[in-house]
Amino acid sequence: MKTAADLWKNEHGLSLIELLAVLAVSGIVLTVFYNVFIMGIKTYEKTGVEVQLRDEADYVLSDLLDVLDQSRIDNAELCSAEQKGIPCLRFTQNKVIKNNNGIFLEQNNSETITTTFIFDKQVKKITNNNGKLETVFLTQAPYELILPNNPLDSANIICLEQSADETKSCKSGLVEMTIQIQDANFSADKHITVKPMTLKSQFGF
Template identity: 30%
Template sequence: MNRKSSWMAQLKARICDERGLSLLELLAVLTVLVIVGSVMTSTLVTGQKIFTKQTAETQFREDADYVTTRIMNEFYSTPFDEVEMCTPAPCIRIIDSTDTSFNAVENENQDSETDYYYDLDSSKKDTANETVITIVDEQVHIQKATRKPGEATVLQSDELLETRSFFTSSNETFNLATCSAETEGGSCTSGTMELLFILSSDRTSEQMTLESRFGF
């Protein structure tokens, strides 16, 4: 009890002491505050950097998936006769230049159970339709155009694929990895397309490279 009373008396005297803190006590408090503050600041900055990096990587993947899906849709949802790389790179040109029809032909074989069979007829169009996929100002564009033989190409539409990420232009962005069948002019009618995207963002200095392939 005496010890407790003595401790309470010392605490009360300390609280009522109007002399304030000594220089050594003040320096000790400031040193502790600086150490704790620097640790907390470093932790917060590191956490913010990790969060920003993870958020940017997620955005990169979403934008790359979106652009890849749109490019694949251009190959699969529209008829085309040939695919070629174009200049200036990076650039893909999908060309629909042939009309295809089926003509009914009378079957002269009397032993056949059918009176007609169908013959495939292909002829060149007067006006070819072109889809050009390219990168302009670090954004992917899908351009629709028409072209007549001996005349300049006429641009019909230019669709910007809006993404928050930037796509760096590279000669390897669009690459005709394999070609299973070629036309007389050297264009490809079927094969494998390789996409190599280098993505960046104004929110981080990090970049990400994503690669994908699909057949056509």
């Protein structure tokens, strides 16, 4: 019976076949481990990006909803033509209700506030308070909107009540929004891709 010392002193070593077999098995094990590891990383990254895309889209829609809920909208209009086909919404506050001997009348206000949402790759909100401009970007790179061929597919206004004056401005109605947002680092042309997040919503004013 061979002792451990005898086996240790055996100088025959491994045969070529045994060496190739070990390399083949090691290669298979390492390949499987690598694929499982990479898939885990991809799944983790994709999940994080999907959550962030939803948060970005929710933030844009909630900011728009705040303007509609917290402000008295006297006029809502589409301004896509001014932006060369880029979806655009504008809301104006320029009326006040005054009591004239028990009769409540709507009159023009000396102050005019307009809030414009431009849905370009980066969503921009421009507030004009009597000539004082404030610009805020509601989305930041790498998050960006996918622009539709028709701007009405992204932002549209269904007017339910027009003003009685010559402007025929829209005093009340529905705003229809469809936002499709993606992470530029995980777009379709990248190694790891994440489907764009699409959110549809409808607001009344």
